[in-house]
Amino acid sequence: xxxxxxxxxxxxxxxxxxxxxxxxxxxxxxxxxxxxxxxxxxxxxxxxxxxxxxxxxxxxxxxxxxxxxxxxxxxxxxxxxxxxxxxxxxxxxxxxxxxxxxxxxxxxxxxxxxxxxxxxxxxxxxxxxxxxxxxxxxxxxxxxxxxxxxxxxxxxxxxxxxxxxxxxxxxxxxxxxxxxxxxxxxxxxxxxxxxxxxxxxxxxxxxxxxxxxxxxxxxxxxxxxxxxxxxxxxxxxxxxxxxxxxxxxxxxxxxxxxxxxxxxxxxxxxxxxxxxxxxxxxxxxxxxxxxxxxxxxxxxxxxxxxxxxxxxxxxxxxxxxxxxxxxxxxxxxxxxxxxxxxxxxxxxxxxxxxxxxxxxxxxxxxxxxxxxxxxxxxxxxxxxxxxxxxxxxxxxxxxxxxxxxxxxxxxxxxxxxxxxxxxxxxxxxxxxxxxxxxxxxxxxxxxxxxxxxxxxxxxxxxxxxxxxxxxxxxxxxxxxxxxxxxxxxxxxxxxxxxxxxxxxxxxxxxxxxxxxxxxxxxxxxxxxxxxxxxxxxxxxxxxxxxxxxxxxxxxxxxxxxxxxxxxxxxxxxxxxxxxxxxxxxxxxxxxxxxxxxxxxxxxxxxxxxxxxxxxxxxxxxxxxxxxxxxxxxxxxxxxxxxxxxxxxxxxxxxxxxxxxxxxxxxxxxxxxxxxxxxxxxxxxxxxxxxxxxxxxxxxxxxxxxxxxxxxxxxxxxxxxxxxxxxxxxxxxxxxxxxxxxxxxxxxxxxxxxxxxxxxxxxxxxxxxxxxxxxxxxxxxxxxxxxxxxxxxxxxxxxxxxxxxxxxxxxxxxxxxxxxxxxxxxxxxxxxxxxxxxxxxxxxxxxxxxxxxxxxxxxxxxxxxxxx
RNA sequence: GCCGGGAUGGCGAAAUCGGUAGACGCAGCGGAUUCAAAAUCCGCCGGUGGUGACACUGUGAGGGUUCGAGUCCCUCUCCCGGCACCA
Numbered sequence: 031x032x033x034x035x036x037x038x039x040x041x042x043x044x045x046x047x048x049x050x051x052x053x054x055x056x057x058x059x060x061x062x063x064x065x066x067x068x069x070x071x072x073x074x075x076x077x078x079x080x081x082x083x084x085x086x087x088x089x090x091x092x093x094x095x096x097x098x099x100x101x102x103x104x105x106x107x108x109x110x111x112x113x114x115x116x117x118x119x120x121x122x123x124x125x126x127x128x129x130x131x132x133x134x135x136x137x138x139x140x141x142x143x144x145x146x147x148x149x150x151x152x153x154x155x156x157x158x159x160x161x162x163x164x165x166x167x168x169x170x171x172x173x174x175x176x177x178x179x180x181x182x183x184x185x186x187x188x189x190x191x192x193x194x195x196x197x198x199x200x201x202x203x204x205x206x207x208x209x210x211x212x213x214x215x216x217x218x219x220x221x222x223x224x225x226x227x228x229x230x231x232x233x234x235x236x237x238x239x240x241x242x243x244x245x246x247x248x249x250x251x252x253x254x255x256x257x258x259x260x261x262x263x264x265x266x267x268x269x270x271x272x273x274x275x276x277x278x279x280x281x282x283x284x285x286x287x288x289x290x291x292x293x294x295x296x297x298x299x300x301x302x303x304x305x306x307x308x309x310x311x312x313x314x315x316x317x318x319x320x321x322x323x324x325x326x327x328x329x330x331x332x333x334x335x336x337x338x339x340x341x342x343x344x345x346x347x348x349x350x351x352x353x354x355x356x357x358x359x360x361x362x363x364x365x366x367x368x369x370x371x372x373x374x375x376x377x378x379x380x381x382x383x384x385x386x387x388x389x390x391x392x393x394x395x396x397x398x399x400x401x402x403x404x405x406x407x408x409x410x411x412x413x414x415x416x417x418x419x420x421x422x423x424x425x426x427x428x429x430x431x432x433x434x435x436x437x438x439x440x441x442x443x444x445x446x447x448x449x450x451x452x453x454x455x456x457x458x459x460x461x462x463x464x465x466x467x468x469x470x471x472x473x474x475x476x477x478x479x480x481x482x483x484x485x486x487x488x489x490x491x492x493x494x495x496x497x498x499x500x501x502x503x504x505x506x507x508x509x510x511x512x513x514x515x516x517x518x519x520x521x522x523x524x525x526x527x528x529x530x531x532x533x534x535x536x537x538x539x540x541x542x543x544x545x546x547x548x549x550x551x552x553x554x555x556x557x558x559x560x561x562x563x564x565x566x567x568x569x570x571x572x573x574x575x576x577x578x579x580x581x582x583x584x585x586x587x588x589x590x591x592x593x594x595x596x597x598x599x600x601x602x603x604x605x606x607x608x609x610x611x612x613x614x615x616x617x618x619x620x621x622x623x624x625x626x627x628x629x630x631x632x633x634x635x636x637x638x639x640x641x642x643x644x645x646x647x648x649x650x651x652x653x654x655x656x657x658x659x660x661x662x663x664x665x666x667x668x669x670x671x672x673x674x675x676x677x678x679x680x681x682x683x684x685x686x687x688x689x690x691x692x693x694x695x696x697x698x699x700x701x702x703x704x705x706x707x708x709x710x711x712x713x714x715x716x717x718x719x720x721x722x723x724x725x726x727x728x729x730x731x732x733x734x735x736x737x738x739x740x741x742x743x744x745x746x747x748x749x750x751x752x753x754x755x756x757x758x759x760x761x762x763x764x765x766x767x768x769x770x771x772x773x774x775x776x777x778x779x780x781x782x783x784x785x786x787x788x789x790x791x792x793x794x795x796x797x798x799x800x801x802x803x804x805x806x807x808x809x810x811x812x813x814x815x816x817x818x819x820x821x822x823x824x825x826x827x828x829x830x831x832x833x834x835x836x837x838x839x840x841x842x843x844x845x846x847x848x849x850x851x852x853x854x855x856x857x858x859x860x861x862x863x864x865x866x867x868x869x870x871x872x873x874x875x876x877x878x879x880x881x882x883x884x885x886x887x888x889x890x891x892x893x894x895x896x897x
Numbered sequence: 898g899c900c901g902g903g904a905u906g907g908c909g910a911a912a913u914c915g916g917u918a919g920a921c922g923c924a925g926c927g928g929a930u931u932c933a934a935a936a937u938c939c940g941c942c943g944g945u946g947g948u949g950a951c952a953c954u955g956u957g958a959g960g961g962u963u964c965g966a967g968u969c970c971c972u973c974u975c976c977c978g979g980c981a982c983c984a
Binding site: 065070072073075113114115123186187192195196197198199201245246249252253255261324325326327329330331332363378416454455457460461462463530531532535536550551568569570571573574575577605606608655656658688689690692693694695696698701703704705707708710711714750754757759760761764765766767768769772776839841843845846847848851867883884885886891892894895896 | 898900901902903907908909910911913916917920921922923924927936937963964965976977978979980982983984
């Protein structure tokens with residue numbers, strides 16, 4: 031046994047041992063409970079960043095812990111391999127996306143192996159492999175036939191110079207990132223997944239996910255956005271519009287209908303198009319609305335603007351004529367693309383009406399009881415519920431009664447009814463990009479859109495393509511798009527769009543269970559492993575990826591492929607890894623970020639940072655605070671360098687100890703040093719113990735008091751650690767392990783009894799650490815002769831015999847203020863405690879002779895005397 | 898703009914159901930060891946006052962509930978994540 035901790039040697043040895051014994055290869059075993067532990071698979075961008083290391087360390091700790099608890103554990107890994115970065119690399123470095131991606135995968139697989147994660151590598155998948163995406167294409171054609179995929183127009187960011195569609199990320203301040211051209215909105219035909227067909231189910235089933243973070247469920251609930259309201263039809267004023275018809279709007283505030291003073295439609299609304307034909311001002315405004323990207327965050331912060339169309343509609347209840355405006359805050363994609371505007375009771379309408387001099391009519395009273403009291407409309411909108419006023423026969427009704435009455439009257443006139451509206455929209459999956467899964471459709475002049483038959487799948491993505499950043503590469507490749515119609519055999523055109531990469535990540539967790547199947551997307555093995563028992567990934571995926579996966583699982587269920595409805599039973603959303611950022615601003619306000627390694631910091635006498643300078647030139651830099659580790663902020667720490675210097679166990683320990691998994695993790699070099707120091711102490715203790723202690727010595731029933739105290743302390747910390755492990759609070763599990771080592775070091779090891787307790791305690795410590803720092807635990811377990819492979823050692827449980835104590839300490843409070851403590855028999859009754867408390871010196875002193883009004887006793891914790 | 902989350906010593910954090918605020922670690926300071934340094938070990942370590950015992954004060958800000966609030970309620974400030982084509 032080495033006398034010094036040498037991580038490089040022991041980590042290589044442990045990894046070899048796992049490799050030789052195929053330790054993490056698993057098969058279905060109906061006799062044991064299964065535990066499918068899954069970390070979100072990475073995009074193979076080139077090398078791992080610290081966020082990945084954190085993600086996989088958490089997953090690995092849970093997988094190893096459950097294995098020791100007796101579960102049949104599956105922990106697979108793969109690659110989310112389609113995406114834009116490969117195309118960007120192709121443009122920049124003239125390397126084919128496929129070659130670039132596969133090279134990255136090879137390098138990154140090596141990094142994961144060096145970190146010692148317990149992955150079953152025989153199940154590895156890469157989504158860019160035809161063997162993977164052929165099944166995605168196969169499912170696409172099924173969903174198309176079921177009507178769960180359909181085609182319609184969608185709005186995209188269009189770069190008029192590069193003649194290409196841009197991702198929201200590629201639109202910077204309204205301009206294309208490469209061309210710098212002003213981006214426009216453009217409508218193109220796209221395929222959509224009908225996720226809204228599952229809106230109710232996706233919403234209701236959130237209640238059946240008790241082990242998902244409340245925060246994530248709430249975000250999904252709000253995203254789906256089910257609202258009950260009323261669809262209101264405003265009949266066209268035939269004189270101004272020139273034809274009969276109704277303008278439909280949806281509102282959750284039908285009670286305010288009598289306060290509607292105008293209606294607003296989106297720029298793309300048919301009425302807007304009609305009115306613009308002979309109204310140059312309006313046409314110009316609609317043109318202006320087309321400028322800029324489609325990202326909602328940008329649209330929602332635009333200055334609210336509008337133009338009167340000159341068209342008019344009729345109020346469905348009072349017959350008044352209302353103007354129709356085009357407003358940039360009404361979005362065509364939501365609801366009907368039109369809203370009724372009630373300035374008195376909606377902040378946004380109020381601001382808009384004020385700006386354009388539109389009338390404000392108050393119809394809801396702010397007072398709960400006296401409905402006569404009316405808010406002065408020129409002050410502000412009153413958006414709360416209240417009783418109706420100025421509404422004729424509806425006056426005095428409260429919110430619900432008013433909605434009911436108005437909806438009934440609209441229904442009677444055929445001008446509306448109650449209905450449910452979702453905020454959730456169907457999922458547009460067409461991408462005008464190369465490095466993605468080809469959409470398996472053929473367009474025939476005679477037969478229309480025809481799915482590619484099973485026998486012709488997969489539609490293989492050609493790899494001999496030039497990527498220029500202009501246009502869609504596949505659309506310029508006749509050898510790809512020229513084909514014959516599967517139905518009639520005539521010449522036809524293959525679809526050249528690829529799928530959103532979210533599609534691949536919506537079902538990969540099922541493919542791991544049967545990744546070698548050539549004959550089916552998923553087979554019976556998927557129903558053994560599914561659902562994923564524990565899923566771990568970044569909080570940034572709280573809505574899109576997780577919602578799409580939930581939808582996809584249901585769609586696959588309804589195609590008879592799996593029996594589950596929910597893909598992920600438990601969810602852990604890990605926080606970001608951040609580090610200090612330092613920058614300088616140039617005259618144009620552009621920030622230049624410096625690596626923390628290049629910066630010197632001065633501090634005050636309390637060690638608070640005062641200022642920072644660039645070491646190279648001594649001139650000041652701005653301290654930018656803790657920001658997400660990234661290339662652009664120049665503050666990333668390379669996991670590879672860390673592992674080479676300290677070893678994988680130190681990296682894993684630091685990550686798990688420094689912050690609870692769901693919180694942001696702040697990088698600190700000295701913290702890494704501390705983690706390494708602890709592992710050295712563990713090694714040194716194990717080395718000393720191996721030379722002296724006998725594992726055969728039984729722990730005597732009667733221990734010297736000092737030894738019994740240490741043993742109780744160890745088992746108390748173990749109890750705490752088990753509790754914390756159960757709630758995934760790994761930082762305090764590590765704390766408990768540190769406390770156990772501190773306790774062990776107090777043992778007088780010249781006594782045999784103490785040696786036996788030390789051996790017991792150390793075996794607990796190693797098992798507690800093994801999910802987090804598996805290499806050192808493996809080595810010391812083996813060297814110490816504790817038994818067979820620690821991977822399958824039973825998880826340690828605290829012993830009642832070691833935990834019992836005769837006397838306990840209670841806190842003593844007078845009037846809720848801590849004034850002392852009380853040592854008392856553990857079995858003392860409530861009145862014993864009260865008497866002892868009143869008799870204590872602290873009570874005598876602080877009660878100042880006054881009688882006790884009340885005595886609060888919290889068993890095992892405290893006594894509070896109220897005077 | 899909308900939805901969600903966070904704020905506790907010099908720093909990362911802990912405090913399980915409303916019950917000892919700051920466990921554990923980092924940094925710092927003092928000491929031991931050393932020719933010296935590294936490493937290691939021991940001690941101190943929220944603030945104010947006090948030699949000390951101790952007292953007062955303290956969990957982003959302001960208010961409230963309670964015998965008792967970091968924890969519950971109301972109002973506010975700042976920071977972070979998401980917003981449908983980054984993954």
